[in-house]
Amino acid sequence: MKKKLSIVDIANQLNISKTTVSFILNGLAKEKRISDEVVERVLKFVKEVEYKPNSLAKSLRTGKSNTIGLMVEDISNHFFANIARLIEDKAYENGFKLTYCSTDNKTDKTREMIAMFRDRRVDGYIIAPPEGIEEDIAQLISEGFPVVLFDRYLTNITTDYVVVDNFFATYNATKHLINQGGFRNIGFVNFTSNQTQLQQRMQGYKMAMNEHNLKTYIKEIVYHPDQELITKPINAFLKKHDFLDAVLFGTNHLGACGLRVIKELGLTIPDDIAVVSFDDYELFQMYNPPITAIAQPIDKIADKIISIMVQRLTQNSSDKAETETVMMPTELFVRESSIKKLTMAG
């Protein structure tokens, strides 16, 4: 078909130099005091032939790509898929492209992906960081790349991040179970990890239990993509502690697996065991009974992430604002799963 034309082609056809064209196209016409007549001629022509600059060449030259790299844990997970979608939309709205990938929360894979993003001259990084990636992130930052962390942060890295108040979220949920629910033997199921969000969720639970002088029952499960390897330990835990009257799950995935197990064991919610899970989604809302859940403000999180990133990317490098660390509140949606049914009489 019609060969893609380059900036030289249009310069030739218009009998001017490609510099002039480049300036005009990059909005430097005024600054370079190019005559309105020429500007108009170029703009018109460019529109006519639908000239699109080759962004590869541009990036090669400038070292910028107008692209933001997003690294989530797993794009097929509800939480991350939704965040990704929102960020994608908002990035485009702001004139940036987005390119994303799943890290599986693996350090090596993340490292590779960072290398790939660098290679593609990504301008900024939005990352839900796995453990052990501190050095690589520090490197990125020291080279001047904007890095916004989310969902969790790295304690020894100073950079922007947006997370939720995980501690208060589970603290509050646990207190809800204790106070409104009247439960006393409350278990907590979490993934084995030192990541901030998971640790803080655990601390919140512990604190609430301690305040009420209640004994804690904690099960930590090593993550594995195979669902069996998650349901089995939960099953064992619930069986071993069959006196538990409530259980709090640290993530949506654990919550879903937990529900399976509870069904398997033939327990009824909330009579045999009350349930609260972190994250809210369709399954919890529509389950029978509906499951009490700690909802993260996904929309706001995405908004904040991208607005910080866009600001970093467009701001004058001189006014390096302080790093922005945002902690958003969660919302506890109380549903039937955590409220004891009213018993007849006293």
Add this chain to the structure above:
Amino acid sequence: MKKKLSIVDIANQLNISKTTVSFILNGLAKEKRISDEVVERVLKFVKEVEYKPNSLAKSLRTGKSNTIGLMVEDISNHFFANIARLIEDKAYENGFKLTYCSTDNKTDKTREMIAMFRDRRVDGYIIAPPEGIEEDIAQLISEGFPVVLFDRYLTNITTDYVVVDNFFATYNATKHLINQGGFRNIGFVNFTSNQTQLQQRMQGYKMAMNEHNLKTYIKEIVYHPDQELITKPINAFLKKHDFLDAVLFGTNHLGACGLRVIKELGLTIPDDIAVVSFDDYELFQMYNPPITAIAQPIDKIADKIISIMVQRLTQNSSDKAETETVMMPTELFVRESSIKKLTMAG
């Protein structure tokens, strides 16, 4: 930090020409009869300094990027998120990078995204095409780009695609409702669209109903991101046809919305109304009662898509095999939602 070094740098440091280095790095050492000694020296050095070629420059020069572009309808939808995840993994396994985006099933947005992918010199396109995008796809194909369609295809475009047997899927599901379920007044809820997959699902339903001389009750809903605008019409439909004893939903999203409505209306499944939905996922499996669903072999679909693509990308352009069109079977998971409870006595 240490400046990234280029091919020239390593040529200089080794006192050879960059051409030689390039040849060696691209595996042309043998062909160009470069001495083993030099080859070894280069390879060793490259490893030592962890030299990574600049892929932007490479792409600019070659017009190839070693990247596959994937366009799904909506990355936050369960089906597409999972497909995307699998394709991502398999692409990397095969040495390709993947870059993806959501089209929202909008023609304009898709067109823009195609332009963006072209600009980035994506080597091949995997697309769940919206309506009206035929010309753009044809253009891509005519320029020699491999294009693999999935989930649906375009009737007037000859290219590889992988879809499921949508017609048989709903035909079979409807017959199941009629034969095993004993239902007669069966409704079908679908999105308004001429896309092949949706049309064929409708046809399958119609055919089964016709074969049994049953009257069809079809509701087509215009897609809208706002859930209200989907549940409302379903609500109206079910109310208007309150004699329906079963309903088949054309997509997972419709199924989920349908369940909400049925709950709202206070109907019990399957006594008041039996339910079958297209696509299978957590919600349907764990709903009470569990929902009968038509499952797509997501894993196999992803596998097939990527293997066709990789083959196109690596094959000798001379042996242009015929286009490959794959139609995979679905599986009907029969659960309680579509089986009448045994009534006591006759």
Add this chain to the structure above:
DNA sequence: CTGAAAGCGCTAACAC
């Protein structure tokens, strides 16, 4: 067997 050099399309310092 190896190297010189052109060129992919673009930007921007520097000249005029």
Add this chain to the structure above:
DNA sequence: GTGTTAGCGCTTTCAG
């Protein structure tokens, strides 16, 4: 105000 020109880092033809 506008043009010349030197790269960005790489591939590849053509010479030797």
